[in-house]
Amino acid sequence: MNASTSLPLKGAAVKSSGLNYARLLRSALPGVSLAVLLITIFIMQPRAMSYMGMNLMLNLAVPIALATVAQMLIITVNDLDLSLGSFISFVACVAATLLDQHPVLGCLVLLGCIAVYALLGALIHIRNLPSIVVTLGMSFVWMGAAVLLLPAPGGSAPEWLQSLVRIKTPLLPFAIIVCVVLAIAVHVFLMRSTLGVVLRGAGGNPLAIAKAGWSLLRIKITMYALAGTFGVFAGLFLVGLTTSADASIALRYTLLSIAGVILGGGEFVGGRVSPTGAVLGALTLVLAGSLLSFMRISPDWQIGAQGAILIFVLALRMSVNRLEARPL
Numbered sequence: 001m002n003a004s005t006s007l008p009l010k011g012a013a014v015k016s017s018g019l020n021y022a023r024l025l026r027s028a029l030p031g032v033s034l035a036v037l038l039i040t041i042f043i044m045q046p047r048a049m050s051y052m053g054m055n056l057m058l059n060l061a062v063p064i065a066l067a068t069v070a071q072m073l074i075i076t077v078n079d080l081d082l083s084l085g086s087f088i089s090f091v092a093c094v095a096a097t098l099l100d101q102h103p104v105l106g107c108l109v110l111l112g113c114i115a116v117y118a119l120l121g122a123l124i125h126i127r128n129l130p131s132i133v134v135t136l137g138m139s140f141v142w143m144g145a146a147v148l149l150l151p152a153p154g155g156s157a158p159e160w161l162q163s164l165v166r167i168k169t170p171l172l173p174f175a176i177i178v179c180v181v182l183a184i185a186v187h188v189f190l191m192r193s194t195l196g197v198v199l200r201g202a203g204g205n206p207l208a209i210a211k212a213g214w215s216l217l218r219i220k221i222t223m224y225a226l227a228g229t230f231g232v233f234a235g236l237f238l239v240g241l242t243t244s245a246d247a248s249i250a251l252r253y254t255l256l257s258i259a260g261v262i263l264g265g266g267e268f269v270g271g272r273v274s275p276t277g278a279v280l281g282a283l284t285l286v287l288a289g290s291l292l293s294f295m296r297i298s299p300d301w302q303i304g305a306q307g308a309i310l311i312f313v314l315a316l317r318m319s320v321n322r323l324e325a326r327p328l
Contacts, residue, residue, distance in 0.1 A: 029316060033263065041290060045294050054173050055173040062234075066230050067282075068256070069182065083135040084135075084231060085257075086142035091113060094113075094149065095161065100158045114229055125217050139254075143248075156243065157244065166240070263314075266278060
């Protein structure tokens with residue numbers, strides 16, 4: 001092989017190595033962000049390193065992680081759900097009233113909620129409506145239904161639900177185990193299975209998926225139904241932890257779920273998401289709240305401080321993306 005042939009090959013190898021490094025760095029960013037937060041918290045409050053300390057910090061991690069996965073499924077098909085927080089609040093109200101007093105009726109209502117989500121996906125696809133507008137309108141519907149069902153904070157979570165979400169596991173808190181299982185299960189389904197590849201392809205290249213014989217309508221219905229299912233789980237887990245509910249108990253979950261997906265490496269378009277990263281992003285947001293509390297920052301300022309943390313991590317993401325796109 002002469003020199004003219006070896007030089008281009010060497011350049012291609014260097015470029016490939018640089019791209020692999022940038023992709024590895026981008027994939028590792030959610031985990032690195034979480035690790036930095038944990039180390040900072042442990043330095044500021046060493047007792048947080050204990051079983052009880054981790055349990056207290058991650059008490060609400062599971063419902064936020066479930067909400068983030070629900071939002072990620074919607075983002076996978078290039079949509080955005082602005083009704084997720086009010087939907088989870090409605091589910092919590094159902095769990096604290098109907099599910100406790102009339103279990104069969106409560107289960108039917110929750111199944112109906114998932115069916116409504118599936119119908120929303122069909123409506124958005126068939127009528128080619130902006131998902132932001134449709135889900136924003138639905139947020140008022142869910143909120144109104146929650147207020148009608150539970151006008152004032154109260155209700156009571158079923159005893160079996162409280163016992164389920166408060167299981168004490170050895171070595172690691174139950175919340176960590178659930179988050180790990182959730183991340184692995186969704187990753188295997190969405191990233192490793194044939195169906196998962198098709199579902200992601202509907203966001204990345206819908207024309208190719210349609211030409212391959214797959215129904216984009218069915219894909220959209222499936223993703224919205226799955227998102228509704230995870231939203232129901234989030235509401236049940238939340239009311240099990242809080243033991244009661246109100247119509248605005250999870251309104252902030254809408255923005256938290258979007259932030260969790262983006263922190264975890266997801267993109268708003270192209271079907272580019274990471275289930276493991278989304279769960280890590282949700283945990284990062286939860287720990288960010290604990291860190292701000294340890295820093296004695298007023299709750300009125302904590303939302304702004306969480307936004308600053310999000311902007312900082314996104315700035316790192318932008319730097320990594322530019323490194324990946326830079327020609328070598």
